Amino acid sequence: MEILVCVKRVPDTAENEFELNSAGNDLDRDDLVYSVNEWDNYAVEEAIQIVDNVGGSVTVVTVGDDESEEVLRREMAMGANNGVLLSDDAFEGSDGKGIAAILKAEIEKGRYDLILTGAQADEGAGQVGGMLAAMLDYPYASLVNKIEAVDDATIKVGREIEGGNQEMNEIQLPCVLSIQTGINEPRYVGIRGIRKVASVDIPVKGAGDLGIDAATVGDAGAKTKRVDYFVPDLGEGAEMLEGSTDEIIEKLIEKLKAKGGL
Amino acid sequence: MTQIFAYIPFKNGSAEDVALEFPAAAGKIDPTADLTAVVTGAGPDLDAVAQEMAKTYKEVIKISHADLAYPNAELVRKAMTDVLPHDAVILVPHDTFGMDLAPGLSVKMDAAYAADIVDFEGLDGTTLKMIRQELGGAVYTHVTSDISAGAVITIRPGSFAPIEAGSAGGTVNDKSGEVKDLAAKRKFLEVVEAEVGDVDITKSDVLVSIGRGIEDEENIELAQELAEAMGAVVSCSRPIVDAKWLEKSRQVGTSGQTVKPKVYMAMGISGSFQHLGGVKGNPFIIAVNKNPKAPIFQVADVGIVEDILEFMPELTEAIKSQ
Numbered sequence: 001m002e003i004l005v006c007v008k009r010v011p012d013t014a015e016n017e018f019e020l021n022s023a024g025n026d027l028d029r030d031d032l033v034y035s036v037n038e039w040d041n042y043a044v045e046e047a048i049q050i051v052d053n054v055g056g057s058v059t060v061v062t063v064g065d066d067e068s069e070e071v072l073r074r075e076m077a078m079g080a081n082n083g084v085l086l087s088d089d090a091f092e093g094s095d096g097k098g099i100a101a102i103l104k105a106e107i108e109k110g111r112y113d114l115i116l117t118g119a120q121a122d123e124g125a126g127q128v129g130g131m132l133a134a135m136l137d138y139p140y141a142s143l144v145n146k147i148e149a150v151d152d153a154t155i156k157v158g159r160e161i162e163g164g165n166q167e168m169n170e171i172q173l174p175c176v177l178s179i180q181t182g183i184n185e186p187r188y189v190g191i192r193g194i195r196k197v198a199s200v201d202i203p204v205k206g207a208g209d210l211g212i213d214a215a216t217v218g219d220a221g222a223k224t225k226r227v228d229y230f231v232p233d234l235g236e237g238a239e240m241l242e243g244s245t246d247e248i249i250e251k252l253i254e255k256l257k258a259k260g261g262l
Numbered sequence: 263m264t265q266i267f268a269y270i271p272f273k274n275g276s277a278e279d280v281a282l283e284f285p286a287a288a289g290k291i292d293p294t295a296d297l298t299a300v301v302t303g304a305g306p307d308l309d310a311v312a313q314e315m316a317k318t319y320k321e322v323i324k325i326s327h328a329d330l331a332y333p334n335a336e337l338v339r340k341a342m343t344d345v346l347p348h349d350a351v352i353l354v355p356h357d358t359f360g361m362d363l364a365p366g367l368s369v370k371m372d373a374a375y376a377a378d379i380v381d382f383e384g385l386d387g388t389t390l391k392m393i394r395q396e397l398g399g400a401v402y403t404h405v406t407s408d409i410s411a412g413a414v415i416t417i418r419p420g421s422f423a424p425i426e427a428g429s430a431g432g433t434v435n436d437k438s439g440e441v442k443d444l445a446a447k448r449k450f451l452e453v454v455e456a457e458v459g460d461v462d463i464t465k466s467d468v469l470v471s472i473g474r475g476i477e478d479e480e481n482i483e484l485a486q487e488l489a490e491a492m493g494a495v496v497s498c499s500r501p502i503v504d505a506k507w508l509e510k511s512r513q514v515g516t517s518g519q520t521v522k523p524k525v526y527m528a529m530g531i532s533g534s535f536q537h538l539g540g541v542k543g544n545p546f547i548i549a550v551n552k553n554p555k556a557p558i559f560q561v562a563d564v565g566i567v568e569d570i571l572e573f574m575p576e577l578t579e580a581i582k583s584q
Contacts, residue, residue, distance in 0.1 A: 011397060013532075014474065017555050018400045027401065096365070096375055119361075123396050125377035130365030139336060139447035142361045156451070161358045164456035164510055164518045172447040178361075182504035223374035223411075227391070227404040238549060238565030245573065248566055249580045252548065255564055259546040261468050261525035262492060262581065 001056035003047040004112045005080065006103055006129075007040040009064055009071040010122035025228040036071040039118025041078070041186040043179035046147060047116055048079040048187075054149060057081040059110070063091055063102050072202055077193035078186070088206035093219030100131035101217055105210035107136065112174060114155075119143050119178045126178065133176035141169055144177045264295040264385065264409075267323070267346055268353045269363070271333070272301070275310035280355045280417070282318065282424035287353060287417050290382035291390060298323055300346070302338050304331040316432035318425070326438045329446075335362035336446040343370045345437045349412045351390075356416035357516075364416045373412035376405060380421040385409075398534050399557040418535060459511025461495055467524045468494035471514055472502060473537075475530015475551060475570045479507045484574045485529060491581040497521065499537045515540040530570040533558030550574075 011018070015033040020026070047058040059082040060075040062068045072083035086102050094102065107115065117129035119142060126142065133140030145166065146158030152173070159167040160180050171177075207214045215221060241248045256262045268284035270277050281299070288297045299319040301312050304326055312324045325341045346352065348371060354360040356378040368375035376392055383391040388410035395402055407413050463469060470489040476482060482496070489496045496512065503513045514521050515537045522543030529550050531537060538561060541547070549562035552569045559565040566573065 013398045013400065017553060018397060020401075096377075097369070100369075124394075124398070126361050127365040127375060127377050130362070131369050131375070134339075134366035134369035140362070140366060141448060143358055158454070159358065159362075160517050161453070162516055163520070164513065166454040166456075168451040168454060170449045170451055175447070181500070185506070224376050224405055224407040227406055229396075229401050229403050232402050237560045238547075238562035240559070240565045240567070245568065245576055246580075248568070249577055252564070252566065252577065253580060253584065255546075255548070256492070256525065259525050261494075261527075261546070261548075262584075 001050055001054050001114055002110070002112045003050060003056060003058050003114045003116065004107060004110070005040065005043045005047050005058060005060050005075070006115070006117045006132075007044065007060050007062050007071055007075055008037045008118070008121045009034050009062065009068045010037045013122075020229055020231065024230070027229055034067070036074055037118050037121040039120060039179060039181055040075070042181050042183050043116040043118050044075045044078055044080055045184045045186040046179055047114075049184060050114070050147065050149075056113075059084060059112075061086065061103065061106060063087070063094070063099050069202055073194060073197050073200070074189055076197040076200060077189045083200070083202040085202055085204045086206075086210065087204050088214075090207045090212075090214035090218045090220075093222055093225070094217050095222035095224040096125055096127035097131055097223070098217040098221050100128050100135055101221075102210065102212060103128070103132055104135045105212050106205065107132075109210070114173060115176045117176070117178045119180045129176050129178035136174075136176070139171050139175045140177070141171055141175070142178045143180045145180045145183045147177070147183075264292045264351055265347060265349070266291060266295045266297045266351045266353060267300050268297065268319075269338075269342070269355070269360075270299050270301050270311065270315055271355055271357065271359060272303070272307070272311040275307035277311050277314055278355070278419075279424065280357075280419045281315065282427060283417070283419065283422040284353050285318065285425045286422040287379075287382065290384065290422070291351065292385050295351075296321075300325070300342065302327075302330045302333070302341055304328050312434045316434050317430065318428040318432070320430070320432045322432055322434045324434050324436050324438070325441060326436065327441060327444055329444050332450045333359055334446055334448065334450055335359065335366070336448055337444050338363055339367045339370060340444055341441045342367060344441045346371075347412075348372070349410070351409055351413045351415065354414065354416045356418050360416045364414050368414035371412055371414060373414050374407040374409055376407050376413065376415045379415055379417050395535075398532060400555070420539065457509075457511060459509040461512070463495055463497040463512055463514065464519055464521050466495040466521075468492055468527070469497045469514070469521060469523045469525070470494050470527045470529060471497040471499065471531060472529045472570070473499040473531030474501050476502065476507075477571065479505070481571055482507055484571065484578075488574045488578045488581075491578045494525075494527070499531050499534075528558050528562065529574065531558055532556045533561060
């Protein structure tokens with residue numbers, strides 16, 4: 001099985017407290033810690049496990065700048081065989097469809113049976129996988145939390161739906177799946193693993209290499225654009241308990257008693 | 263004039279709550295717009311929901327086909343693409359079916375796409391300004407879409423105040439005949455119901471709910487001791503189940519259990535909308551988190567900025583000594 005996994009370098013929500021910049025229209029990005037999108041690690045792990053079982057290879061691809069190369073290397077340290085960086089000034093400011101169109105161009109240059117994305121990334125839209133599938137006329141399933149092989153032409157996938165239930169589907173190959181967290185336990189990547197792939201060549205492809213008209217992607221081709229970031233005034237929020245820990249606990253126990261918590 | 267169409271999800275012949283939220287959302291996009299409900303399915307369930315929607319919507323488009331009895335996004339997409347005008351603004355709930363349907367629908371309609379919208383700031387010409395969140399709810403953004411060639415927009419359920427169900431007699435237009443061949447490369451097999459765990463968290467009046475802040479599996483004991491002292495039950499957010507530290511049946515959220523306790527202790531939980539979507543019945547929420555900017559503090563009644571790993575044992579001791 002030839003598997004392509006689409007990954008993204010994102011600000012790490014576990015490592016950062018997000019602040020706006022002084023102009024108030026963007027994040028203060030100076031000290032942000034970036035990492036690979038959490039969902040993508042599950043997708044790469046799943047791809048590696050499938051290839052371990054049935055053979056084939058795993059390629060990881062991302063659309064991004066030079067710094068995105070580090071997330072490809074990280075996923076290669078996990079066990080992905082190849083990495084491809086799709087990078088061009090013309091790609092900057094792409095909306096979801098722009099990203100999907102760039103990925104589609106790369107996919108059509110290869111031959112993949114299975115294309116995986118994370119169920120969502122930093123923007124929380126969960127859009128690229130479904131768009132990519134529609135552009136390729138491949139079937140699609142989102143929020144996949146189980147993959148079982150059936151035969152060379154078909155796989156069985158479970159989707160996580162409301163209430164913790166699982167919707168089972170049969171889906172024809174080639175297809176696109178967006179992978180939900182919890183489908184597996186992504187393997188740990190140590191410094192040694194990263195060093196092993198530090199000098200592996202990662203090809204970089206731009207709009208010209210992919211045969212993409214620059215006017216159809218990037219900011220020029222985007223119908224949906226982010227204008228600014230802001231933190232709304234959501235009213236008072238919680239009553240914050242302050243003081244020493246003992247004082248806080250005393251106040252909290254009073255409230256718990258009043259509200260039926262004790 | 264903007265034409266807005268709302269895809270109505272339903273179960274057992276009854277529309278989901280979001281059906282009454284779409285009219286509020288549409289009014290914020292363009293108060294003069296024509297709003298039409300779209301229902302797809304088969305049999306008496308479909309007819310029932312079409313009639314129900316005609317009480318609130320002036321026009322209801324019904325698309326009936328045996329293969330639509332269980333909503334398969336690929337088929338629903340084909341049906342909607344065949345029936346709806348190509349400059350339509352289509353509203354879809356941002357739920358597990360909407361995430362399957364909407365991105366591909368925007369490609370096939372050649373329309374702008376905006377996901378998980380929580381508010382609209384109105385239409386300027388053909389530019390629609392919207393509000394959404396990024397980074398797990400840590401920040402908000404304004405986004406604009408050029409809707410001159412149509413748009414597919416998913417709205418977050420629960421973000422728009424529902425209107426009262428009406429009693430006006432709207433018309434139901436059966437457009438099933440306009441749907442050409444329906445064929446899909448994906449076939450629905452079955453729904454596997456969630457396993458029932460050893461403890462039913464939906465029955466507990468007090469929940470000690472833990473999130474990422476618990477950091478390590480062995481620290482779960484601290485939450486169990488606190489819950490025991492309080493006569494409460496331990497529940498959790500998604501990352502705890504992903505890490506296999508607690509059973510899925512303990513997970514609160516849209517992809518887990520919906521709980522209605524009197525008191526909800528959110529310990530080291532940041533408060534994503536998927537998590538809060540499972541907390542109903544307006545409980546008294548106490549949030550303890552070492553990050554003062556955690557979104558949970560916006561919705562909690564009482565907030566405490568502390569590390570739960572230090573705070574929980576002290577609280578347990580204090581309760582025991584009462």
